[in-house]
Amino acid sequence: MAVSEDKPTRARLISGPGILLVWLYGVMVVGAVSRSAYQIATEFDRAPLAYSLSAVAGLVYGFITYTLVRGGETARKAARVCCAAELAGVLTVGTWTMVEPSAFPDATVWSDFGMGYVFIPVLLPVSALYWLRKNARRGDAA
Amino acid sequence: MFDALTLVTGVAALLLAAWCGWAAYRDQPTKDWHFIGMAVVTVLALVQLVVGIVLLARGEKPEQGTTIFVAYLLGSFACVPAAGFMSLAERSKWGSVTVAAGGVVLAVLEVRLYDIWGG
Numbered sequence: 001m002a003v004s005e006d007k008p009t010r011a012r013l014i015s016g017p018g019i020l021l022v023w024l025y026g027v028m029v030v031g032a033v034s035r036s037a038y039q040i041a042t043e044f045d046r047a048p049l050a051y052s053l054s055a056v057a058g059l060v061y062g063f064i065t066y067t068l069v070r071g072g073e074t075a076r077k078a079a080r081v082c083c084a085a086e087l088a089g090v091l092t093v094g095t096w097t098m099v100e101p102s103a104f105p106d107a108t109v110w111s112d113f114g115m116g117y118v119f120i121p122v123l124l125p126v127s128a129l130y131w132l133r134k135n136a137r138r139g140d141a142a
Numbered sequence: 143m144f145d146a147l148t149l150v151t152g153v154a155a156l157l158l159a160a161w162c163g164w165a166a167y168r169d170q171p172t173k174d175w176h177f178i179g180m181a182v183v184t185v186l187a188l189v190q191l192v193v194g195i196v197l198l199a200r201g202e203k204p205e206q207g208t209t210i211f212v213a214y215l216l217g218s219f220a221c222v223p224a225a226g227f228m229s230l231a232e233r234s235k236w237g238s239v240t241v242a243a244g245g246v247v248l249a250v251l252e253v254r255l256y257d258i259w260g261g
Binding site for chain 2 (some may be wrong): 015016017018019020022023024026027030034038042118
């Protein structure tokens with residue numbers, strides 16, 4: 001399968017539904033990074049934990065977007081790990097904000113399972129993991 | 143003035159989303175007409191950006207802060223063109239879905255802009 005003429009395309013991850021994932025991840029990158037940058041710059045003391053988490057979320061989103069666009073086997077594995085980490089993050093922070101709201105004086109992108117973002121934060125990693133799995137199977141078959 | 147523009151842009155974004163969603167439903171990629179639609183929505187967002195900056199320059203203050211206001215204006219201007227370029231790269235119904243998602247995102251941004259301006 002891995003002949004030389006395959007090289008320039010490098011088993012693109014983004015074709016079909018993948019393009020939608022890249023778009024939504026791109027939106028989340030802009031949302032999370034710009035939000036945390038603004039909040040850390042102006043009012044970090046008010047809710048350091050929440051703002052740092054938003055920043056971390058932004059970085060994770062950025063990395064996933066990059067790996068999705070880049071494609072290839074290594075990138076696919078990396079994207080998978082990051083999506084799993086992201087899902088774990090959303091679930092942890094989501095539960096945490098429900099159980100103990102006082103830890104978060106201000107919302108993060110992951111608060112209440114991403115309710116403020118139409119639940120996109122919790123839906124994205126699930127669909128991305130599904131997509132990566134399906135893609136891998138197709139790759140094996142080829 | 144600004145609120146009316148926000149409303150018009152938001153409605154136009156939703157119409158674009160519905161239109162491209164329809165194309166996706168019929169298993170079609172985005173076509174020239176869709177790109178003209180995207181251009182119209184983008185021009186609206188650009189007008190909004192310019193009007194917003196003019197209002198700021200005349201000394202009006204958005205309720206939730208100037209920085210956030212400008213950031214959202216820029217975001218809503220970039221939103222639909224970005225989705226449009228991605229649909230150029232993906233010539234299938236998924237390109238149409240992406241533009242539809244872009245329209246929805248822009249509509250959400252407009253709702254936020256309305257709050258930020260303090261309508």
